[in-house]
Amino acid sequence: MKNVWNEWNQISLVKRILMGLILGIILALVVPNGASWITIFGDLFVGALKAIAPVLVFILVIHAISNHKKGNKTNMKSILLLYAVGTLLAGLVGVLASYLFPVSLTLTSGAEDLTPPSGIMEVLENILFNIVDNPVNALMNANYIGILTWAILFGLALRNAADSTKKMLENFSDAISVLVKWVINFAPIGIMGLVFNAIVTSGLSSLLGYGKLLLVLLGSMFFVALVVNPAIVYFNIRRNPYPLVFTCLKESGLTAFFTRSSAANIPVNMRLCEKLNLDKNTYSISIPLGGNINMGGAAVTISVLTLAAVHTLNIEVDIFTALILIVLSAVSAAGASGVAGGSLLLIPLACSLFGISNDVAMQVVAIGFIIGVLQDSCETALNSSTDVLFTATAEYAKSEK
Template sequence: MNALLLKWNQVSLVKRIFVGIIIGSILALAFPNATGFTIFGSLFVSALKAVAPVLVLLLVMTAISQHKKGHQTNMKSIIALYGLSTFLAGLTAVIASFIFPVSLSLVAGAGDLSPPDGIVEVLKSLLFKVVDNPVNALMNANYIGILAWALLLGIALRSANDSTKIMLTNFSDAVSHIVKWVINLAPLGIMGLVYDSITANGLSSLLDYGKLLLVLIGCMLFMALVVNPVIVYLKIRRNPYPLVLYCLKESGITAFFTRSSAANIPVNMSLCEKLELDKDTYSVSIPLGATINMAGAAVTISVLTLAAVHTVGIEVDFGTALILSILSAVAAAGASGVAGGSLLLIPLACSIFGISNDVAIQVVGVGFIIGVLQDSFETALNSSSDLLFTATAEYAEKRKEARNS
């Protein structure tokens, strides 16, 4: 048995995940009522979500406390890449919605949601997350608050003695080791997630919204396979696709099935380590990216809002739609972590076109119907690009250093 487990663990994680996908699909078709299989998926996602806040706090705090003056972290470059990608995602979605206008058959079903009243409320919520109680931030996976406390504690601990810093490093390494144990369970967890997705949702409910899904998924694939590679090429000046495809394969697949950027933080951290990236940088950029790098959310907000605009017959000029792409980028970054994700921001975006909240909430209901695919592709784009841009910034810096030497 030990020899079998050893051979299994020597197979690449992606191949093992594909085995989990196939087994989950077969079980869903053969035993659609055997709900016990779903527990594997729930346990896997819960384990990732449980370890991620502690991992982020310890890694960031340790990295900052041991940071040496003059050491390059590339954070400015990474944040600029996050912002550019999110804005271009909103712009891509606006252009696609003008070329392929979609009208909706509106439905009820989102009446209990409480979307933000305006962009001021979104930014106010963001500020209050920064000053959240650290224990509360950890309990509720408030990554903005966790990052803020980790940065402050890290700065305060820079003057601590070496034994304290060694202890922090040991705790950080221990949690990282636990993360590796959890990630090794990904094939079993994804088997359960696939089983749950097929048996609970099916695909028949999505057929009525085929055109909307094509526009949404088409925009996200265009971002992942065209726009992001162009951004990466302009930074590193070499073929971007080996890195792009690696990030999509290694990070995007797990994010697709977990449907949680927070749950994928440990996966991305582990991949950064495999790519031998600077720990001082990725320990901050990966959890930050899970909070503000929201290209997929910008696509969702823009496409569904303009679908509502076309449905009610409002004439919109491209300039107003361009404002939507800017608003969707800012709102997506500022309201991450709000229950309902990007869908809750649709009423806010609809308000700039004078669309009533009653209609906007029905559009949110449509979003939940197609969420089984929309949210999966959105998370895969968001999370894989966290890894992509962190690696891109470091490779660009190394290229610059090599050119100057």
């Protein structure tokens, strides 16, 4: 049995995940009602990732900052700039795609119980309150803004600590990294359960009525992932960006697609950064930070669904308003993680720019939830894989200088 396990681990993780994906599809089609217990593997996998991620971020950031020596520069300024540019350009792509391929919606009800933020100030207020959240509460509720803030403060306070204390933090950091590897080794079984559950419970028939909207949304996200992001990478490193782009999509985007959680994908991204030999002092901060503010996929969702409502109501949009929408989509997307419901609940905020009532906007949100099986999966895959992509780009650009 041990030899079989060792042989299994010799196969690359991506190939093992693909095997789990195929097996999940087969089981869902062949025995949809006779193997419902398979879904528990997906729930356990996502639950384990979500459980380990807050502790991982907290310990790694404290360790990285407490051990940072004066004179050793990180790439955080470059990474933050890449995050901002990437999110703005993603919003621009969503707006242009909506102009080129306008979509009209059949508005329905179904989102009455949801409460969107009343304005951009509420989004920013939520972020500020997350920053000053109790550190224990932040860990318990996976509030990554709060976790990052307290980890940075603890790290700064421990910079002058005794070497034995720093060694203890290093040991904890190594131990957490080992636990993450153990959890990720179960990804193939977890993906199998997630795929089985998605096909059995949702299917794809409910999405057919929104085919054009999905094409515009997913087409925009694929364009960002395969054209815009590679262009950004090439501009910075001046060499073929696609090997790095495909590596990030394959090893980060694939798991994010099925877990549909940027938080759950943080351990996966950390492991990929380690595999790419990136600076741990940088990626231990940039990856959890990117999971909160680097939201290109969310910017696409907000801009496309907002303009779908605009086209449905035959509202004229001038260039100046379109530019404001691009900026608003990017800023709102960066605050999406601080709002229950994520990017979809920020659509009413963007709709208010065009005078669209909250009742109508919430009907658009309801449509967003209907197509969320694919929309949210692709959005998360784009967001999460880009965190690693831009972290690696900043480091490679620095080494080229």
